[in-house]
Amino acid sequence: MRKKSLAALLPMRPIPSPLVLRRARESDLEALLLLIHDTIDVSYRGVYPESAIEFFKNHHRRERILERLRGGVVLVFERTNRLIATGALVGNEILGVFVSPDHQRRGFGRRIMLVLESHAKGLGLRSVTLSVSLPAERFYRAIGYELLKPRHIKMPDGERLDYWEAWKIIP
Numbered sequence: 068m069r070k071k072s073l074a075a076l077l078p079m080r081p082i083p084s085p086l087v088l089r090r091a092r093e094s095d096l097e098a099l100l101l102l103i104h105d106t107i108d109v110s111y112r113g114v115y116p117e118s119a120i121e122f123f124k125n126h127h128r129r130e131r132i133l134e135r136l137r138g139g140v141v142l143v144f145e146r147t148n149r150l151i152a153t154g155a156l157v158g159n160e161i162l163g164v165f166v167s168p169d170h171q172r173r174g175f176g177r178r179i180m181l182v183l184e185s186h187a188k189g190l191g192l193r194s195v196t197l198s199v200s201l202p203a204e205r206f207y208r209a210i211g212y213e214l215l216k217p218r219h220i221k222m223p224d225g226e227r228l229d230y231w232e233a234w235k236i237i238p
């Protein structure tokens with residue numbers, strides 16, 4: 068009688084992949100760049116003009132992300148070697164908060180913000196500031212940020228990039 072292969076004997080159940088929230092390392096740079104730029108491309112399209120989308124991507128360029136990795140706290144949610152969400156604290160500013168479009172509205176953004184705020188508290192900060200993009204307005208209001216002033220940057224083609232300044236007293 069022919070022996071069955073091991074694979075044929077084992078039930079084919081998917082192995083649950085662990086979800087990890089950790090500090091990002093410099094070796095995450097390329098994956099972070101991909102996550103941030105892909106999220107800008109998908110989530111800001113139709114909301115911001117093309118020139119503003121390019122502005123955002125340039126603002127979150129490789130060198131800027133590296134500065135945050137070296138001078139602040141950058142968090143990432145990782146699943147099966149893929150980064151699915153990120154956010155950073157540099158000084159008293161929270162920035163670079165992005166959740167991949169296929170993982171939005173599942174609590175990743177809220178979790179990242181809570182951990183960044185607790186880092187800020189651990190550093191002795193009483194409040195944090197941030198810039199709020201148009202699609203993120205309801206998210207930041209929902210987690211207790213006060214939107215202070217509407218701001219805009221004029222793009223070279225005459226279009227506008229609108230955003231808010233916001234802050235929160237850390238509870």
Ligand SMILES: CC(C)(COP(=O)(O)OP(=O)(O)OC[C@H]1O[C@@H](n2cnc3c(N)ncnc32)[C@H](O)[C@@H]1OP(=O)(O)O)[C@@H](O)C(=O)NCCC(=O)NCCS
Pocket residue numbers: 106107110163164165166167170171172173174175176177178198199200202203205206207209210
């Ligand atoms: C904004 C962003 C970071 C939010 O992260 P997220 O993981 O999708 O948000 P969460 O699931 O943690 O949402 C927490 C709460 O915020 C509110 N919220 C989040 N997104 C919302 C939306 N699109 N519309 C209305 N409310 C929203 C809800 O109250 C939500 O709680 P609920 O789902 O229980 O109702 C994410 O959607 C994102 O990366 N967007 C594109 C990039 C961006 O704008 N980044 C911010 C730069 S300033």
